[in-house]
Amino acid sequence: MLRRFHSLTGVALALGLAVIALTGAALSVQPALDRLATPAIVRGASVAALAEAVAARHQSIDSIRKRPDGSITVAFADGDIAGVERVDPATGMGLGDYRASEVSRFITNLHRSFLAGDAGRAAAGIGALAMLALTASGMVMLVRRLGGPRALFRPIPGAPAQRWHGALGRLAAAGLLLSSLTGLWMSASTFGFIPESEAAIPDVVASAGPPAPVGTLAALKVADVADLRELTFPAPGDSTDVYRLRSSAGEARIDAATGAAVAFAPATTLDRLQDLVRMLHTGRGAWALGLWLGLSAATVPVFAATGFLSWRRRRAARPRIARNVSARSADTIILVGSEGNSTWGFAATLHAALTAAGHHIHTGDMNDLAPVHASAGRLLILAATCGDGAAPASAKNFLVRLAALNDPVPVALLGFGDRNFGRFCGFADDVSAAIAAKGWPQILPMKRIDRCSAQEFAQWGHGLGAALGHDLALEHVCEPPKTFALELVEREDYGVAVGAPVAILRFRAPGTGAKAGRLPSFEPGDLVGVLPPGGPMPRFYSLASAARDGVLEICVRLREGGLCSTFLHALAPGDLIQAFVRENPAFRPNRGSAPLILIGAGAGIGPLAGFVRANQAGRPVHLYWGGRSAASDFLYERELAQHLAEKRLTSLRTAFSRGPDGGAYVQDRIAADAPRLRELIRQGAQILVCGGRDMAQAVTHALDPVVRPLGLDLAILKSSGRYVEDVY
């Protein structure tokens, strides 16, 4: 709901908001430029002295004014010549004619009203309201996505556009909130929604005596130029007229003969508030604030672009759900937990079949679970599993939200997973346990779907139909992922002598010269899905290279009876495969310069070697890796030696299970290095683990006593993104 509002409002108003923000950013530079161009006003100079100095140079003075840019101007008449000049606030010396900048006036009008009068002013006001709502909703979404306010400064997962959108949001939110709130106030004030100041100054009668020199008037002697807004002189020759002094303290009438303040209306709280809001919006009188607001505003076009790209990407990746009614009017809610979107395809099929059977269906992310869903008759949850039994992206907050719900709803839960993983449908199991603990009624027992099986899905559909009292035929046709061709250009073979063949395979896009294809964008740790001939389901491998390396590199262990690994191991240079890339932002080094501890075994070294290769900043990187035999399967041996020499890799600890000294495992090296590792973790190190499940488990056992003395445990490190795994 919130995301829908944020996306649609952002997409609809992007252009208008970009105009307001860019003109605002341009205007924000003005206070800093003014500060450089205008002599500073030093507290302590009296208005009387300034007026006297100015009066000495002109026959008649209309007014002395402090402009919003901080300059002091004088409107004068010398015989037939009338004009406005800038003066030095300290001496009253003339600094030349005052002329407002046409450019600045144009930009101001564009900013305030799109050059379209009152209608434009109203549109600008609506723009300020939209900016406020977008900033607030964006921050709420980011906090939810990262797992709470304390996690707000964690690395943001997702595609580059999404990451930029969130990261800029964190930087610019405070400035944008301030600008939009104050802008909204000023708009409301323009249209009379905020009452005018009620302070009224009483009518006065002047003493009508001979006017005294302006420099001698007592009430002007105690008025400071720093507080001056405007001093209007009495009309020449009219002895009943008075001086009118507007200052930050209020408005006064001053007798031209006696110099006494004959009337005074102090500034009201509303006046002061108006002044404060204007200063906070424009930065006038606070140039550093102005620049900060301007920088925040300048990010808005980048927001518009990255937001639009993320929105288009989401729309393109997910099947369209036709006739998706609002949650409030639905009798059935379908919630989807998906990382790679295939579960969304199943949800679309289920949505269409139930709608055709006469139901009113609302389908959304599992993350969107809300109290309003309890008013629907039933909840159907389709939950995929990613990582090692972990929640997929669109379901990361589900369990927390579920815990906060009280009203029971009948539920049917369908898990999507792959039997080859250790925790088959592990996340759906967690959801099932949480629902059982709440005591919510179950429409059907939980079912697990292996590798997107359309038959198993259809069977579940029959069961659901029976529970609902009508037929339900779920005929789902799995959309094959869009693949591209890759050509093997190089392979290195290891481990044959120790009975564990592993190959490093390097691919590039086929074609040469002008016909050369381009690799899609990817980073080490992302996944490549390979479709083996005759196998409908892709097999995923972690990438050891980045697209900028010019090759797509993977490390593949030959598995007995493994369709895909057998296929890949049989490839010769020049052979083609069909593949697609899937981002895996959860398994990446955090940004920054904190040390990295990379731990892996066997083919798990692939992405770790990629992280080392990508370390151009000389960040401390420590690699722990386990193989079978140094002579047979020391993967990347030469490359790692070079990285050590180039300081891309700080240290390398290897363990070989068939070593001459009886053999050791990577967890043994960790245990032996406990003090060093503890110090690195104390310095904020991030740990990235890649390899088989057993190795990963042994590593957690070895690391636990390392981190405990620091008052940490692996769950804490995991929740803050400092312990991440890619386990298979």
Ligand SMILES: Cc1cc2nc3c(=O)[nH]c(=O)nc-3n(C[C@H](O)[C@H](O)[C@H](O)COP(=O)(O)O)c2cc1C
């Ligand atoms: C990186 C990765 C990790 C996975 N981990 C598991 C797992 O731990 N348990 C499981 O049953 N399935 C696992 N799977 C399989 C997915 O759950 C399965 O392919 C599912 O259909 C994906 O649905 P989605 O495309 O909607 O995300 C994993 C898939 C990938 C790509």
